[in-house]
Amino acid sequence: MTTRTIAVVSGGLSQPSSTRMLADRLARAATAVLAERGVAAEVVTIELRDLAHGITDALLTGFPTGELRSALETVTGADGVIAVTPVFMTSYSGLFKSFVDIIDKDALREVPVLIGATGGTPRHSLATEYAMRPLFAYLHADVVGTAVFAATEDWAGQGDDVNPLPARIERAGRELAEKVATRPARAAATDEFDAVPDFADLLGR
Template sequence: MTTRTIAVVSAGLSRPSSTRMLADRLAQATTDALTERGVTAETVTIELRDLAHDITNAMLTGFPTGELRTALETVTGADGIIAVTPVFMTSYSGLFKSFVDVIDKDALREAPVLMGATGGTPRHSLATEYAMRPLFAYLHADVVSTAVFAATDDWAGQGDGVNPLPARIRRAGRELAEKVAARPARAAASDEFDAVPDFADLLGR
């Protein structure tokens, strides 16, 4: 069986958060769909709230370090990406955008991406289309057709007859799985800082 890596990016600010809950369900739907296709999936979840300080430092210095650098390598090298953000002021969160800003603009080219968002009201459900989709289009990612938005009330329904969210999650997971299974394994984008020499070596330690 072929193994594929799915990077799950959650921009939830609280713990636990509905954003992480949606991210986990999308990841499960994707891995289930890949298993049906004879593909083994490994998911790696990245909580942006844990990287907030490193993200800010990277924006100020231009140098991602530590856990942030590892997270960037995971995302850019993944065979598929699930990106989920809370919606504030009708758009993705500042933390989510800041993380995307420190990704090299060519690193997600043709990478399969599934978008998800959470919010308090269904009135913001189109944020995935007018905010998130153009963002990933700019990065030339291969975004699946179905985006998933979950409002607070969506978590109350327990079945497909009451709440369409579970069916939408499964459909989005299948779409991402189809794109991932149809492609060869991705390799991490080259890091522009790998060639920077260590100053201790330059000084002869």
């Protein structure tokens, strides 16, 4: 059985968060389809709330370090990416955008990406299309056709006739899995910061 790596980026700020819940469900949907095709999936989830200070430092210095650097290596080396953000003021969160800003503009070229978002009201449902999709299109990622938005009320409904969220999650997961399964596994991403010294070491910690 071949193996593919799926990097899951969750931009939720609370714990637990509906953003993480949606990210997990999308990952399960994708891995289930990969298993049907005889492909094992290694899922690595990245909680941006845990990297907030490192993201700010990287924006100020231009050099990601520690756990943030490892997270970037995971995302840029993955065979597929699931990216989910809460919606604030009609768009992705500042933390989510700041993390994406640190990613090299060519690191996700042609990488399959599934986008999702959560919000308090369905009025924000198009944020995946007018905010997130152009963002990943700029990075030349291969964004799957189905994006998933989950409003607060969507978590309460049961059955496709009442709530289309489960079916949409399954469809989006299948689209991502099919793209990932039909491509060769990616080689390990090169780290553009390998030649940069660790400033903590230079300062003698």
